[in-house]
Amino acid sequence: MHIKQVVLESLEIGNGVAELERSVLSSFFFESITWKKLRKDKIDFILGPKGSGKSALYYYLLDHEAELHSEGSFIVSSENTSGESVFSALTDEAGFEEADLIRIWKLYFLTLILDTCKKNGITSKVSQQTEELLKQEGIYENGWSISQLFANISNYIRSRLYFDAADGELEIDPSTGLPKKIKAKLTFGSPTTTQQKQGIISIDALLQAYNNLLVENNRKVWILLDRLDAIFPNDRKKEKSALRSLVRVYAATRNLPAIRLKIFMRNDLWSSITKEDGFREASHLAPVTARLDWDKSTLGEMLLKRFLLSVEFRKYFRKDESFIKSNSNDKHNFLYSLFPDNMNLYGNKPQKSFDWLVMYTQDGLGVSAPRDLIELVNSAIEYEITRLEKGDTPYKQRNLIFNHEGLISGGGVLSKTKMEQTIFAEFPECRRYIEAFIDSSGRNFDDDKLASVWGVDRDQADRMASYLCEIGVLKKSSAKSGATNYLIPVLYTNYLGINPSRKSKVG
Template identity: 30%
Template sequence: MNKLEVLQDISFGNQIAEEERDVLRSYFVETNTWRKILRNEIDIIYGPKGSGKSALYLLVQDNKEYLTKNKIILVPAENVRGDPAFKAIALDPPASEREFTNIWKLYFLTLIARAVNQNDFNSKIAKKFISIMQESNLLLSETSTLGSILKFVQSYIKKMGNPSAFEGSVSVGEATGTITGFSGRIIFEELGEEDAKSGKVSASELFNMAESVLQEADHKIWILLDRLDVAFDEASDLERNALRALFRAYRDLRSCNNLILKIFLRTDIWERISDSGFREATHLSRDLRIKWDKNSLKNLIIRRVLGNDSVIKFYDIDKDKILGSSDLQQDLFLKMFPDQVEVGEKQSSTFDWLIKRTADGTGQNAPREIIFFLNNLVEKQAQILERGESEPDGTWLFDRATFKQALPELSEYRIVKVLYSEYPDLKKYIEALKTEKTEHTVLSLSKLWNVDVTQARTIASRLKDIGFFEERGSRSAPSYWVPFIYRPYLNLVQGKADDN
């Protein structure tokens, strides 16, 4: 097997976790974060885009042996692929944060009722819980999609006009799934004496019933939520109301030990909804932020390398031995890649070069960008050898020059597919930087964007928050530096812009 044949066969996997679900476990290393999630010490997992949140979300679902052994019933509350269940809410958003909290709670109760019914829990309390949900027409079909369940719940609440209570009779059109009448007994406030006499039941009482069902059956239900960044528009009132309401619902459910919400959320989204003040934040102690250091990123690269039989055969290596030794992992890295991309005593090693070129303005590296870059590196090097050009020196699979050729595609992907798609209102300010210098002051940005200094500072601050700028200098005289990852697409020139 020659180098071209290896390059034509090698893959570092898909940078999108949902697209490589079948092979994700072969790359996975059981980190302390993972163990804390499984031990039920963590409910909320924060991480930047591309940091591996969705990978953890999928791996939790696919760990069937552990879930069965520990009697955990998983209830996904959002679609792994396709349109998010909550996307439709944007068409007819709830009027208030309070109404959204009630939607979350009733949605969760509906999913819990379906799970309890599917698992045939037959205790007295289980039958009572199912009976109440059934009488309220909230025991929905096993074939109902998450989107249709959510639409039903929203309709259920809005139809009443008063989001704090349901009364009357409930009937549902079989063909359309729409509500034509009511006969519900559920309220979201605390029960008064008259409410209790009339047979009403509070949502909190239903959650307590469900908790009792699970305690008697010695089971747990984990309700999983991911992809909330896709479900709601960035920085909108809907996103803020939806997620603040979600965390209020989470707070109210914390009294349950067997009924648990597991929320996977992007760090920047959490910062947006909490920036304006969020009292519930003080109650969120079971959370954890995903962070990748240099050692864990190198290990990720090696694990993905070792997912290729062609590499194992070409270098005649023992996969298990290499995975068990960081020194052997370093040796393999140096066999495959050149020691430096830019040669010189003061120049970085290849790995450090890669880390610098794939970091955003926050200084963070996400596996998604590294995987994207390495796959593009393979493609570029294979094209070079397919043209009959010289092979890389020694045992290397990649030439130094190929690294620089592979960077522009990553730069375009990060700006066009990530920043422009998520923050379209900032596109014109980023585009205005094309062919400009790599470092700016508020004054130079004010001139470039044709806005006053106050506006320039506000825009620059937003660009810093999304990781486009790295802020340097002092608080009174900051400068804004564009990281390497964005420079090729914008064709930037090294240096500091003139203030005059």
């Protein structure tokens, strides 16, 4: 077996899906500036496209739970890290309005905070009375899973869709102002004077009380929210309402310094809740928001770090793990030496092949997701191993382990996977419009050509084209005449039967 085959077979660069990589995430993880800000509690919203590393940040934060605990911060996942989503309890038939969803979020967060404080021995009269209240309402019991808690809370709110508070007898504790004997005393608004006399207390007051308790104990609770695309996955309107309500709850709790919501959200979901009728809360979130953007340099660092995990790779190339911290030019030159020198895209000037990889994986929004790059390179690794197993000659250049055929083959695999498992799975309403491009004579379209391809009028074509631009399947550009042109990104051309590249002679 040739040494290059040994090296290729030793490469285990992951699959880019954080849930599946969690056991080796500490080895693969690239500690970006976004991670450092998140770790230092400088940001609360992490936005990025699918495959950009949001879940990796989420899991890496969970892996630092003990470390953060020692610093006074309790890390709480609001979602199951595997299996069915907690949010599946929000059924399409529930009939929730945005106000109801705000109540669900607030009550869920209150319950998670109560449970966390109880487990860590942070108690007071207020916390004991809150626990008694939630138990009497059937919302909380010791040992319940977060799925049980969320399901009970959503059922509780569903059963009270037309009621703000329930009545009951009470005895007020003069030291806290809270009821001693409680019978259904929750309200989701500001209690009236009469309600206050009856001992009815608001969720906001309880959240404030827990914030004060945590501050007194020099503690914080970080509540992490991921997998938000599992909320009403079959109903975009309800999904938007659920996410808007979550952001409104975040805005309402920003004045509670000990309660920290950390929200990991896809770019397209964020756009869906802000673009149409404005969203006042969004304008105040810029200082606490980070967008996961990967450029050629950071993608190269990420890939090289994964290559260097292989002992055989390091031995053959005479590198050690510390090389990842070396001069950026040295790393750049070494990474590029692993790939062929020239690859073409649609007759443009030849590209260095790593540049080609970055360009190939870009969608119409100009985003190259780490997951897509990893998938393409994994496919290229398999191609090269198969080629050598068949007895083909290794490439003459010492460092060269990839060739253009394998990269193009990997691009084809990625194109199919991305279209079928991401675009069609998440935007099924677009499928017939996208498949109309199959075997197209080109990848450039103006408004009239799109209307003809789709068999719709120009206004309908404009709306669908704009939507496809928003999800990255098309890219908008302006022609010299002032007309609007649309371009299919190279990423999707292979699936659609459009030749994405010309062969280049290397090796």
